[in-house]
Amino acid sequence: MTGTAGARRRGRPPRTESADTRDRILAAAREVFSEHGYEKTSVRGIAKAAGVDAALVHHYFGTKEQIFEAAVAVAFAPALDAPEALAAGPLEEVGERLTRFVFGVWENPTTRTPLLAILRSAVNNETAAAVFRRLVSAQLLRRVAAQLDLPDAELRAELAAAQLVGAALMRYVIKLEPLASADLESIIRRVTPVVQGHLTQP
Amino acid sequence: MTGTAGARRRGRPPRTESADTRDRILAAAREVFSEHGYEKTSVRGIAKAAGVDAALVHHYFGTKEQIFEAAVAVAFAPALDAPEALAAGPLEEVGERLTRFVFGVWENPTTRTPLLAILRSAVNNETAAAVFRRLVSAQLLRRVAAQLDLPDAELRAELAAAQLVGAALMRYVIKLEPLASADLESIIRRVTPVVQGHLTQP
Known part of the structure; x- marks a missing residue:
């Protein structure tokens, strides 16, 4: 998730896209945490599962x-x-x-x-x-x-x-x-x- | 634990040493399992903590x-x-x-x-x-x-x-x-x- 897509996501995305992305990250987080447990899960792993940049995950939710x-x-x-x-x-x-x-x-x-x-x-x-x-x-x-x-x-x-x-x-x-x-x-x-x-x- | 000590342990050790070694491995296993849990513990890790060869751990106890x-x-x-x-x-x-x-x-x-x-x-x-x-x-x-x-x-x-x-x-x-x-x-x-x-x- 670098290049155009990554660049487009810097700064606050428009409202509807924002809600969609947030939901997608949350769904990915539930899945990754369910599968690997808290300790073995990384923000990077959640970002990868959601198809977004790790920085965006931090932007929406903060820490692990x-x-x-x-x-x-x-x-x-x-x-x-x-x-x-x-x-x-x-x-x-x-x-x-x-x-x-x-x-x-x-x-x-x-x-x-x-x-x-x-x-x-x-x-x-x-x-x-x-x-x-x-x-x-x-x-x-x-x-x-x-x-x-x-x-x-x-x-x-x-x-x-x-x-x-x-x-x-x-x-x-x-x-x-x-x-x-x-x-x-x-x-x-x-x-x-x-x-x-x-x-x-x- | 290679070389002389390892070689000396091949085959069945004498009875008293055998009991001591078995206890030492068991104590090490308890400690390593307690600290890392079942999944993250390896037979090699237990052997290392007990100061013996992994083969000896298998000899006394079998599988993980x-x-x-x-x-x-x-x-x-x-x-x-x-x-x-x-x-x-x-x-x-x-x-x-x-x-x-x-x-x-x-x-x-x-x-x-x-x-x-x-x-x-x-x-x-x-x-x-x-x-x-x-x-x-x-x-x-x-x-x-x-x-x-x-x-x-x-x-x-x-x-x-x-x-x-x-x-x-x-x-x-x-x-x-x-x-x-x-x-x-x-x-x-x-x-x-x-x-x-x-x-x-x-």
């Missing part, structure tokens, strides 16, 4: 950490709608709604792939873990906690999340049997009261 | 996967005593014993480091995940399950482990707040009934 955060935010977009969906119903059923939501995300390959990439990166790299903390904690768990209206609501939400993340990890990543092949409804039936208990039990 | 399994088995040795310890007490308290045991392992830096390396490797690599499955499932969880004497005991043990692994992951690896800084006893108090419930509740 900031690109990762933007890519993760896109992957988390459905999850960020969850707190509203979770609020739409009685508090006695919030455990089942959250459990079904989380397993729904993991059962669907389209949403599982980026989530798995985020989890892998967060387990392996402190910077990626910080991004995971900011997004999951600030955007997802705190919004779940806000609905509980209890002084220890955040800790409750985190322990409920721990049961769900642990079960997803063992079923979909480590593939421990019999959990990996167990009927989804039977897992949801067993996990729901735990999640509900963490969230609302006195 | 087999070395990993041997190293993980050593790291898991305290955990493998757990089922006996867990059996030493009433079944109504097995949840608390298992919870205290797992958090005890994670609170202690000496046992946390190899465990973290295993978890990281298992999340990132299918071969390492298979080793994790074999050891955790066959050696640890099935032995816990055997004490329950219930038809779904293995699934129960796995869901209890999911709560514990998820909580450890969020507290010690992702360091999500307030969970990461919460008083250990308060966490144990909240997690124990969940673990007990998974294991023994009708």
Whole structure:
């Protein structure tokens, strides 16, 4: 990407092209991060996958950490709608709604792939873990906690999340049997009261 | 390690030297796997850290996967005593014993480091995940399950482990707040009934 195309991209591109390019870079970033994880991904690699100059990637997103955060935010977009969906119903059923939501995300390959990439990166790299903390904690768990209206609501939400993340990890990543092949409804039936208990039990 | 030392090691070394060398290789393997994870570790790298020839590493342990399994088995040795310890007490308290045991392992830096390396490797690599499955499932969880004497005991043990692994992951690896800084006893108090419930509740 040198010569005419590169030169044309110096300075701010016109508005519509700008949005297209930004989206293309973001899609490439999601793909490259998903495939190689945070540590092994370079801004240059993302630029190459998007067919643009590395400087343009920096121009739109800043550092590698900031690109990762933007890519993760896109992957988390459905999850960020969850707190509203979770609020739409009685508090006695919030455990089942959250459990079904989380397993729904993991059962669907389209949403599982980026989530798995985020989890892998967060387990392996402190910077990626910080991004995971900011997004999951600030955007997802705190919004779940806000609905509980209890002084220890955040800790409750985190322990409920721990049961769900642990079960997803063992079923979909480590593939421990019999959990990996167990009927989804039977897992949801067993996990729901735990999640509900963490969230609302006195 | 070529020349005299290398030549002296060809063929089977005498018995005591053999045990020493084997231990030295195993210690080096644990260290190198802990630091770099399964994927980035090579047999050559382990041999170099142990100060021996790569052929000798293969001679004692076989493939990289087999070395990993041997190293993980050593790291898991305290955990493998757990089922006996867990059996030493009433079944109504097995949840608390298992919870205290797992958090005890994670609170202690000496046992946390190899465990973290295993978890990281298992999340990132299918071969390492298979080793994790074999050891955790066959050696640890099935032995816990055997004490329950219930038809779904293995699934129960796995869901209890999911709560514990998820909580450890969020507290010690992702360091999500307030969970990461919460008083250990308060966490144990909240997690124990969940673990007990998974294991023994009708």
